[in-house]
Amino acid sequence: MGLGGCYAILKYLLVLLNLIFALLGIAGTVFAIWMLVDPSFSLSLTQDYIISVVIILIASLLLLVVAIFGIVGALKESQCALTTFFCLLLIIFVAEVSAGVWVHINRDSLKLQIKNAVELTVEQEYYTSDNRKAIFDTFQQKLQCCGAKAASDWIGNKKVVLTVTSNQENYSIPMSCCREGTTMEDCKKATLNIKPTSSIDYTAIYDKGCYYAIMTKLEELSWVLIVGIVLAVIQILGLIFALILAFAVNRSNRYKA
Template identity: 25%
Template sequence: MCCSGFLKVMMFIFNGGIFLAGAGCLGMGIWLKVDSGSLLGLLEGIENGDGLDQLVHVAYVLIGVGAALVIIGFLGCCGAVKESRCMLLTFFCIVLVIFIVEVAGAIVLFAFDGLADKILDNVENEVRSKLQTEFGRDESLTSVWGSTMEQFKCCGYRNYTDFTGSPFNVVSGEYPSPCCGRSSDSFCSLNEVETSDIPGCFEKLKEFLEENALIVAGVALGIAALEIAAMVVSMILYKKAGKRD
């Protein structure tokens, strides 16, 4: 009886950890989705099939995984309370499938360094072309790039030359204010952007993706450890419940 009570407590602890981790993933996914200044917003509208769509929709992946973990954590606690063999076995099978998927995803994210370079290099021409033809004309694109450059202290995809010949540059003869480190209520002259040392958003975006990929991979491995412990405890409770039936 004492051992059974201890196992229930451990099941609550492990599933509580899974529940909190799921809530964290869910919150991060929602934040990425609603944050219009996110660097991932720069990739929206780029029609390239080399894995870019998975990066743009990473928020949806986090929301889906987070919601699933929240539900699983809740169901695991219910199964421990009732000691239902059916619920415990179902819990074990679902967590096992998710565990395998998470480990595979974590391995991919830890190896993301080379993948980031390949994907971002593949879309470079299309992104720069859009800047030179649409920046200053397309209100949505201009707003996203303007807020992102100001927030992350970067200029263009590679540098200020991405805006040369754009509608914005042709009309005003100047460049966006972040290209010379100025506030949003002013612009930069050609001489100022040539002498300013403002990095392109390519490097900032690559750093953002790599840093967050490692964080997500680390969290996934932590969740995996909790899931292993929860699966072990659920099987022990499953066997104990079977002996009483």
């Protein structure tokens, strides 16, 4: 005989919560994979950030597993599955809170890492491989930015493009810095063979540095905080419901015995 009354309501509420967990797990998995493969993000990801994204991926997959235990435990009224669900969800909850606190404490350090990564690309790594060059070009075009803090940062690149002139005092800016709609002629004029003393043509070139573009992009993701709070509330409810049901199932089993 199954649980009745309020326990039956709790059982189906727990199933509903776990369906939400499953959807969030799928969303988190897709988001983490996107972060790892999208050029706009993969270029700026330092080793610490890559580890963080991988952790998000693992946590999302684990959340899917937890959802399965929760649904099975609730529908089958299995104390073992409910206990497993409770323990796994508690681990995830503690890990999420710890990660949130760590990010908050180290937010300035993380910003500095992004800044250093973008500057390193502009100053040293842009011309080291065609793949990195192509990725950063895509990065500048998609975020509509140029250089680390400004287009003039390209003067500090260790390998100045000298296809137009042998005068090493001149430098070039990647054509990916050109604004959308700029003609090829105007783009070349604004990016090739620039004298350090010359002013940059910002009517043809993006005037925003890529570091600032990244920060703006991240600030636009403030909705993630709201989602995190909602998720935390749902997880707490899941823990409470699972604990109540586990005790109810245990008591029901004792009566049957």
